[in-house]
Structures are given as structure tokens and as C-alpha cells.
Amino acid sequence: MDRSVRRALTAADVRTAAAAGRREIDAPRGTIVTALARDTARELGVTLRQQVPTGAPVAPSGSLEQEVRRIVTTVLGAGTAGAVGGPGTGRGVRHVDARDVRLEPFTHPGPEPGQEVRAVDVITAADGAPMAAGFLTLTRGCFPWTLTYDEVQYVIEGELHIGTHDGTVVGRPGDVLYVPKGTAITFGTPSWARFLYVTYPADWEASST
Numbered sequence: 001m002d003r004s005v006r007r008a009l010t011a012a013d014v015r016t017a018a019a020a021g022r023r024e025i026d027a028p029r030g031t032i033v034t035a036l037a038r039d040t041a042r043e044l045g046v047t048l049r050q051q052v053p054t055g056a057p058v059a060p061s062g063s064l065e066q067e068v069r070r071i072v073t074t075v076l077g078a079g080t081a082g083a084v085g086g087p088g089t090g091r092g093v094r095h096v097d098a099r100d101v102r103l104e105p106f107t108h109p110g111p112e113p114g115q116e117v118r119a120v121d122v123i124t125a126a127d128g129a130p131m132a133a134g135f136l137t138l139t140r141g142c143f144p145w146t147l148t149y150d151e152v153q154y155v156i157e158g159e160l161h162i163g164t165h166d167g168t169v170v171g172r173p174g175d176v177l178y179v180p181k182g183t184a185i186t187f188g189t190p191s192w193a194r195f196l197y198v199t200y201p202a203d204w205e206a207s208s209t
Contacts, residue, residue, distance in 0.1 A: 008032040009048070011040040011157060015192065018044040025049065035099065036157055036194070043103055043118070043137070094129070096122045101135060115141035117187075125202040132202040136195060142188025149204045151197055153177045158193035162186070171195070 009027050014037050017025050025041070027033055027050040041048050106117035121134040135156075142163065153160065155171040162169045162177060163186035171177050171193075179185060 008034060009037050010034050011036040011194075013037065014040045014044060014046055014048075018046050023047060038099060039101065042099075094123060094127050098135075103135060103137060106136070110143035110145060111138070112141040112143060115139055115143070117143070123202075129202050131198055131200040132204055133196065133198045136187075136197060138187060138189055138193055140189060140191055142186045144184070144186050146184045147179055147181055150181045150200045151179045151204075153179070154196040154198075156194045156196060158191060159189055160193040160195055161188040161190070163188060 007028070007030070009025070009031050011034065014025065023045065024047045027048055031050070033048060033050060038048065040046075101120060101122060103118035103120045106119050111117045116139045117136070118138075119134060119136040121132050123129050123131070123133040125132070142161065153162075153171065153176070155173055155175045155177070157173055160171040160175075160177070162171065162179065164183070169177060
């Protein structure tokens with residue numbers, strides 16, 4: 001039995017390398033690279049170089065995904081890649097590949113100087129959805145926010161601190177938080193946090209103006 005321990009390359013490793021000014025990370029043969037590590041590397045502009053075992057077949061990058069998208073588009077008649085229509089619904093299932101998501105700087109006022117906040121909506125009213133969903137990341141610090149919509153948050157990585165008048169609620173990976181409409185809070189973290197948010201209604205930015 002092979003009792004060797006396989007090393008894992010995590011998102012924390014990528015952030016540490018980026019902070020040290022490294023733009024490439026070598027992943028030795030057998031290293032497990034987590035999905036969050038790949039996503040974080042893309043966000044921070046770090047290239048992950050994985051060694052492929054000798055003799056292992058290498059499929060052309062993206063070939064399987066392209067074939068799946070072709071089948072979905074031509075056979076199922078989906079209007080756009082990643083959407084599979086349901087009978088009589090007039091809309092389809094919207095699939096978001098987290099590996100392709102690019103977060104943008106958070107343009108709303110509030111984050112402290114030096115605090116980096118990035119976000120992106122991946123499901124919007126344009127998808128025919130009554131609710132929206134997206135990803136948000138933040139570095140150490142906190143900023144105030146008043147919700148003019150209902151929001152559910154699923155913590156993916158790090159530690160999310162939601163400050164309220166009654167105290168601070170701490171969310172850790174796998175935790176789900178619900179913040180009702182009209183609540184004044186602070187979004188914060190002692191180090192780093194990444195979470196998925198689902199808002200109702202979908203056009204939450206219009207509700208915030």
C-alpha cells in the first residue's frame with residue numbers, strides 16, 4: 001500500500017506567494033491543487049505550473065468543455081452555452097463555472113484604506129431570475145453596509161464577520177448566514193474571506209440607490 005502523503009496546494013499558499021512577489025508557483029508531481037487555489041491564482045495573476053506524470057495522456061485544454069457546450073447548444077437548443085432549457089419554462093438552467101469567474105474591484109463606498117474588496121454578480125435579472133447570486137472576497141478590515149434587500153451568504157473560505165447592533169456573527173467555511181432586508185451591518189474579516197451571496201430581488205444595486 002502506498003502510504004506516501006500527497007501535498008496540497010491551497011489558496012492560502014497562493015496568497016502567500018503573491019504577497020512575496022512571486023508570479024509563478026511550481027506544483028511538483030502528485031501535488032493536489034485545490035479549486036480555490038486555482039481561482040485565487042487567477043485573481044492574483046499567479047501562474048500555477050503542474051508537472052504531469054511521465055507517459056500520462058494530456059487532453060487538449062478545454063476540448064471536453066467545448067464539446068459539451070457544442071452538444072448543449074446544438075442538440076438541446078439552449079440559447080447560450082451553460083443554459084439548458086426546461087420544458088415549457090421559457091428559461092433554462094444557468095450553469096456558472098467558478099473556475100472562470102473573475103472578480104472585479106468593489107466600486108461602492110465603504111471599504112477601509114488598504115482593504116481590498118472584490119465582487120461579481122454571476123446570476124442576475126438578465127437570466128430571468130427573481131434573485132441574484134455572486135461572489136465577494138475581502139481582506140482584513142471591515143466596512144458598513146445597509147441592506148435594502150434580503151441576502152443569504154454561504155462562506156467558502158476564511159472567516160466572515162457580520163457586525164450588528166447585537167454583536168458580531170462569525171461565519172466559517174460551510175456556514176450559511178441570512179441577513180434580512182433593512183439590516184445595518186458591517187462586512188469584515190480578521191484576515192481573508194470569500195463567500196457566495198444570494199440576494200432578493202435580483203436587481204439589488206437598484207434597491208441600494
